[in-house]
Amino acid sequence: MHRKHIAAVAAGLLVAALAAPSPAAAGPRFTPGAPGVGDPYYPTYGNGGYDVAHYDLDVRYDPATDQLTGRATIRARATQNLSSLNLDLVGLTVDAVKVDGRAATWSRSADHELTIRPRAGLRDGRLFAVEVRYHGVPETFTLPGTPFEAGFMHTDDGAVIAGQPEVAAAWFPVNDHPRDRASYSFAITVPAGLQVICNGLPLGNTTRGGWTTSRWVQLTPMISYLATATIGEFDVKTTWHDGRPTIIAIDSDLPPGFADDAVGRTDEITDFLETKFGPYPFESNGAIVDDHPPLAFALENQTRSIYASGWFAPGVDSFETVVVAHELAHQWFGDLVAVDRWQDIWLNEGFATYAEWLWLEKLGAATPQEIFDDFYSAPLTAPYWDPPPGDPGIDELFDDSVYTRGGMTLHALRVTVGDAAFWRIVRAWVAKNRFATGSTPEFIALAEKISGKQLDGLFDAWLFQPGKPAHPGGSSVAARKAGGGAAAYVERVMSGKRAPHSPVG
Numbered sequence: 001m002h003r004k005h006i007a008a009v010a011a012g013l014l015v016a017a018l019a020a021p022s023p024a025a026a027g028p029r030f031t032p033g034a035p036g037v038g039d040p041y042y043p044t045y046g047n048g049g050y051d052v053a054h055y056d057l058d059v060r061y062d063p064a065t066d067q068l069t070g071r072a073t074i075r076a077r078a079t080q081n082l083s084s085l086n087l088d089l090v091g092l093t094v095d096a097v098k099v100d101g102r103a104a105t106w107s108r109s110a111d112h113e114l115t116i117r118p119r120a121g122l123r124d125g126r127l128f129a130v131e132v133r134y135h136g137v138p139e140t141f142t143l144p145g146t147p148f149e150a151g152f153m154h155t156d157d158g159a160v161i162a163g164q165p166e167v168a169a170a171w172f173p174v175n176d177h178p179r180d181r182a183s184y185s186f187a188i189t190v191p192a193g194l195q196v197i198c199n200g201l202p203l204g205n206t207t208r209g210g211w212t213t214s215r216w217v218q219l220t221p222m223i224s225y226l227a228t229a230t231i232g233e234f235d236v237k238t239t240w241h242d243g244r245p246t247i248i249a250i251d252s253d254l255p256p257g258f259a260d261d262a263v264g265r266t267d268e269i270t271d272f273l274e275t276k277f278g279p280y281p282f283e284s285n286g287a288i289v290d291d292h293p294p295l296a297f298a299l300e301n302q303t304r305s306i307y308a309s310g311w312f313a314p315g316v317d318s319f320e321t322v323v324v325a326h327e328l329a330h331q332w333f334g335d336l337v338a339v340d341r342w343q344d345i346w347l348n349e350g351f352a353t354y355a356e357w358l359w360l361e362k363l364g365a366a367t368p369q370e371i372f373d374d375f376y377s378a379p380l381t382a383p384y385w386d387p388p389p390g391d392p393g394i395d396e397l398f399d400d401s402v403y404t405r406g407g408m409t410l411h412a413l414r415v416t417v418g419d420a421a422f423w424r425i426v427r428a429w430v431a432k433n434r435f436a437t438g439s440t441p442e443f444i445a446l447a448e449k450i451s452g453k454q455l456d457g458l459f460d461a462w463l464f465q466p467g468k469p470a471h472p473g474g475s476s477v478a479a480r481k482a483g484g485g486a487a488a489y490v491e492r493v494m495s496g497k498r499a500p501h502s503p504v505g
Helices: 003-019 266-277 318-330 342-363 368-376 400-417 419-433 440-451 456-464 484-494
Strands: 050-062 067-078 082-088 093-099 105-108 113-117 127-136 140-142 149-154 159-162 182-191 195-198 201-208 211-222 229-232 234-241 244-251 285-290 305-308 337-339 436-438
Touching: 050 229, 082 127, 093 105, 093 113, 182 195, 182 229, 195 211, 195 234, 195 244, 201 244, 229 285, 234 266, 244 266, 266 285, 266 318, 266 342, 266 419, 305 318, 318 342, 318 484, 337 342, 337 419, 342 368, 342 400, 342 440, 342 484, 368 400, 368 484, 400 419, 400 440, 400 456, 419 436, 419 440, 440 456
Parallel strands: 050 182, 244 285, 285 305, 337 436
Antiparallel strands: 050 067, 067 127, 082 113, 093 127, 105 113, 140 149, 149 159, 159 229, 182 211, 195 229, 201 211, 234 244
């Protein structure tokens, strides 16, 4: 080819290249958000591609028919260019979906995925709102590895909403994993004469045409499984402590004084735990005690822990306050600092169990060392030695080992690094991960950094290896059995009368 022709062709190619749209000019590429966060135990729980800021829940529930009608408005920010997004929703029928006020197409999977396709893609960083209208009879779940009811439980006069890891998806569309927390507004409408107890702060009730709407707001961000709108007939008492309300609701079917002696010490126990873990993190406090026989556990619903009536009995028994200390400790460990993976649940339950030991010491019943030694003296046939709590498996998520051996892991750490370093670790863990998540590797790294000790062997033995680890105090005290208050407490644990999520005796 002649040079002039080559030059002419080259010039033409340059002009064409300059005239062609660049990839950026062609517009951004939009892709679907992931249908799960990839948690090893529950890979399809939660969703990717967005971060929820606020849930506005407008729900009407009729206990006579078990019918729930809801409108959920979810305000979120896209974390990628979204062509579609998923929400978790179990069982309920979807009637309509809008994104930013415009009708959107949607589909349901066989299990719990609600896939929403807005009319136009949502750019990374954009704020948007999804409105879902839905209705139906909410499903009741069971706690993993147990026969116990959980989730949306239909009671004789309403409903109690409590459970983990899955509960929220039974009554509203949600990004259902601890990695995505949000604030909440509740407007719950029920037949007049019934009460509604939610998280956070009450904003008042209005009654019209035989129905009462109760409004609440949870200002500090909350993980979805902690949300509740428990409905029924309750005796409700509100007091003020440190500038925040403490709201305690006890099922009206229970005799006067039945649970008051224990949950009535909520503020006292909170004050004590503040001396160990730092300031109480939320805008209100309280408790719900529901007399629903299938409810066999207690749960740390944010600002409003829920207790089965089986934790309590007529008369005053200071041991009943142990479960209150457990659930209140979860306000720091579980609610303020959440698990990054459900495999890490020992970080929730181990700290809450250790709080029981600290509270028993405050009561003068036993020291943490005495309790540890009493547990340690038990043979390997004791239920809390297996499986190792650092990776218990789904069916053992609420096994005794997660609680007891989890608490023993923390005490072994305390003995190994000394009191001063241990409490610096605890406070730093709370400060570093507040309103976020934490994992076992992160906790180990923090403990090593603060203590200046290499702790891989300690944590591996207590969290991941079968059998009985070496006693942190050495062989000379390995077989010591404390007796007294420690023995009484251990006996209750072994009979299933202490640990939340375990059978109530």
